[in-house]
Amino acid sequence: xxxxxxxxxxxxxxxxxxxxxxxxxxxxxxxxxxxxxxxxxxxxxxxxxxxxxxxxxxxxxxxxxxxxxxxxxxxxxxxxxxxxxxxxxxxxxxxxxxxxxxxxxxxxxxxxxxxxxxxxxxxxxxxxxxxxxxxxxxxxxxxxxxxxxxxxxxxxxxxxxxxxxxxxxxxxxxxxxxxxxxxxxxxxxxxxxxxxxxxxxxxxxxxxxxxxxxxxxxxxxxxxxxxxxxxxxxxxxxxxxxxxxxxxxxxxxxxxxxxxxxxxxxxxxxxxxxxxxxxxxxxxxxxxxxxxxxxxxxxxxxxx
Amino acid sequence: xxxxxxxxxxxxxxxxxxxxxxxxxxxxxxxxxxxxxxxxxxxxxxxxxxxxxxxxxxxxxxxxxxxxxxxxxxxxxxxxxxxxxxxxxxxxxxxxxxxxxxxxxxxxxxxxxxxxxxxxxxxxxxxxxxxxxxxxxxxxxxxxxxxxxxxxxxxxxxxxxxxxxxxxxxxxxxxxxxxxxxxxxxxxxxxxxxxxxxxxxxxxxxxxxxxxxxxxxxxxxxxxxxxxxxxxxxxxx
Numbered sequence: 001x002x003x004x005x006x007x008x009x010x011x012x013x014x015x016x017x018x019x020x021x022x023x024x025x026x027x028x029x030x031x032x033x034x035x036x037x038x039x040x041x042x043x044x045x046x047x048x049x050x051x052x053x054x055x056x057x058x059x060x061x062x063x064x065x066x067x068x069x070x071x072x073x074x075x076x077x078x079x080x081x082x083x084x085x086x087x088x089x090x091x092x093x094x095x096x097x098x099x100x101x102x103x104x105x106x107x108x109x110x111x112x113x114x115x116x117x118x119x120x121x122x123x124x125x126x127x128x129x130x131x132x133x134x135x136x137x138x139x140x141x142x143x144x145x146x147x148x149x150x151x152x153x154x155x156x157x158x159x160x161x162x163x164x165x166x167x168x169x170x171x172x173x174x175x176x177x178x179x180x181x182x183x184x185x186x187x188x189x190x191x192x193x194x195x196x197x198x199x200x201x202x203x204x205x206x207x208x209x210x211x212x213x214x215x216x217x218x219x220x221x222x223x224x225x226x227x228x229x230x231x232x233x234x235x236x237x238x239x240x241x242x243x244x245x246x247x248x249x250x251x252x253x254x255x256x257x258x259x260x261x262x263x264x265x266x267x268x269x270x271x272x273x274x275x276x277x278x279x280x281x282x283x284x285x286x287x288x289x290x291x292x293x294x295x296x297x298x299x300x301x302x303x304x
Numbered sequence: 305x306x307x308x309x310x311x312x313x314x315x316x317x318x319x320x321x322x323x324x325x326x327x328x329x330x331x332x333x334x335x336x337x338x339x340x341x342x343x344x345x346x347x348x349x350x351x352x353x354x355x356x357x358x359x360x361x362x363x364x365x366x367x368x369x370x371x372x373x374x375x376x377x378x379x380x381x382x383x384x385x386x387x388x389x390x391x392x393x394x395x396x397x398x399x400x401x402x403x404x405x406x407x408x409x410x411x412x413x414x415x416x417x418x419x420x421x422x423x424x425x426x427x428x429x430x431x432x433x434x435x436x437x438x439x440x441x442x443x444x445x446x447x448x449x450x451x452x453x454x455x456x457x458x459x460x461x462x463x464x465x466x467x468x469x470x471x472x473x474x475x476x477x478x479x480x481x482x483x484x485x486x487x488x489x490x491x492x493x494x495x496x497x498x499x500x501x502x503x504x505x506x507x508x509x510x511x512x513x514x515x516x517x518x519x520x521x522x523x524x525x526x527x528x529x530x531x532x533x534x535x536x537x538x539x540x541x
Binding site for chain 1: 306308309312315316319382383384386387388389390391392393394395532533534535536
């Protein structure tokens with residue numbers, strides 16, 4: 001069953017295209033929306049949440065368009081990135097107000113349960129503007145899931161959280177996914193997505209670059225050509241030995257000394273290099289991955 | 305009407321410095337009326353400058369401007385409006401709740417001082433007329449300013465231009481602009497209800513009531529429609 005659907009969705013601001021012809025379907029479970037900053041993740045989330053009209057295409061939540069349709073919020077919760085809250089309210093008042101605005105039959109019980117779920121019971125009677133960033137974030141999550149929505153959208157939910165809070169939030173998202181809810185969270189950090197979700201949607205420069213099982217995409221990412229810089233006691237001899245290896249696609253001698261090696265497969269190359277060095281009696285003084293930034297991983301995904 | 309939204313709105317409003325800084329204005333109004341009376345000036349000498357020029361000309365529109373643009377505009381500015389909008393509430397319910405708070409606060413902070421000033425003049429009927437006219441003005445002004453806060457990013461500036469330039473300046477120079485001046489409706493209604501010679505209404509009662517209703521209705525309809533299409537600005541990072 002698909003709960004959130006984007007059909008050929010584009011969004012532009014004047015001449016700038018923020019989201020370009022994205023089609024995706026979210027099913028129950030946790031999905032990570034992965035992409036570098038400025039890729040269009042927030043725009044996609046805002047369109048799903050009914051806070052932005054698609055310039056073209058259709059955004060459906062539970063089969064209904066989310067734009068200009070407040071009814072969708074009966075089954076949808078949103079935690080946006082901007083962490084603004086009514087600072088003069090206490091955590092309890094904030095979550096309770098959310099429960100009341102959802103017209104829940106017993107708002108106090110729902111608010112209590114939601115606050116317990118995010119472990120904010122102890123500080124619930126303090127004003128929100130005295131909270132730390134992580135506490136505010138958790139309270140906002142409590143307010144967003146007080147009505148137990150079928151769909152929960154979170155924009156960069158781990159920002160500002162300490163490692164313990166992060167783990168707790170990951171557990172919470174897991175649990176919500178296992179309960180059969182559709183949880184989508186955005187992140188620009190690969191490891192976060194890896195730990196929480198089985199399914200990912202990778203978005204780069206407004207386009208959907210990859211979509212599906214995280215392990216498959218991760219493999220695609222690890223099997224991409226990697227570039228390393230190596231310094232050794234005999235660069236030229238090492239180069240000769242390396243070019244004979246199947247996992248090596250190319251070797252270049254740098255003018256300033258050292259080697260630049262393009263390896264086809266990260267795992268094989270890193271296992272083979274020490275063996276070669278030992279056989280050839282060459283000492284490797286430095287081995288640096290040259291393109292480990294997330295952006296290069298993303299751009300590789302777009303090209304492939 | 306939604307009590308939860310109204311309560312949050314009122315608490316937000318009273319917590320804002322901009323609103324609290326204006327509270328001396330109504331006090332000034334009553335203070336001036338009291339002083340004028342204490343120094344033996346007759347109501348026909350001080351009613352025009354204090355009640356019309358200051359009360360209806362400045363205090364009412366400025367309070368309505370800050371309150372009307374503040375009830376929703378401040379939440380739009382700081383992004384907290386998203387919490388209210390991400391709920392399955394008809395948008396008209398949100399607008400009506402916000403407007404109710406704005407009208408009530410403006411009427412209390414302007415209508416009551418005007419009423420007291422009327423009593424200082426020794427004319428209870430006149431005082432009542434001032435209260436009713438202030439309430440009418442509060443409804444029309446706050447509807448207009450609430451709509452402005454959804455139409456433009458600079459509602460206070462635009463509102464000030466309306467109050468100071470259109471009503472204040474052009475209203476005195478070009479008689480034609482009076483038909484589109486809430487201030488003129490308010491003075492006219494107070495004048496008709498008071499049946500004294502202290503005020504000088506320049507438009508008829510009928511025009512005042514109909515035009516106030518039009519301002520209110522237009523403001524509400526525009527505000528509801530704009531809130532339905534409320535967009536959150538794109539990428540923040």
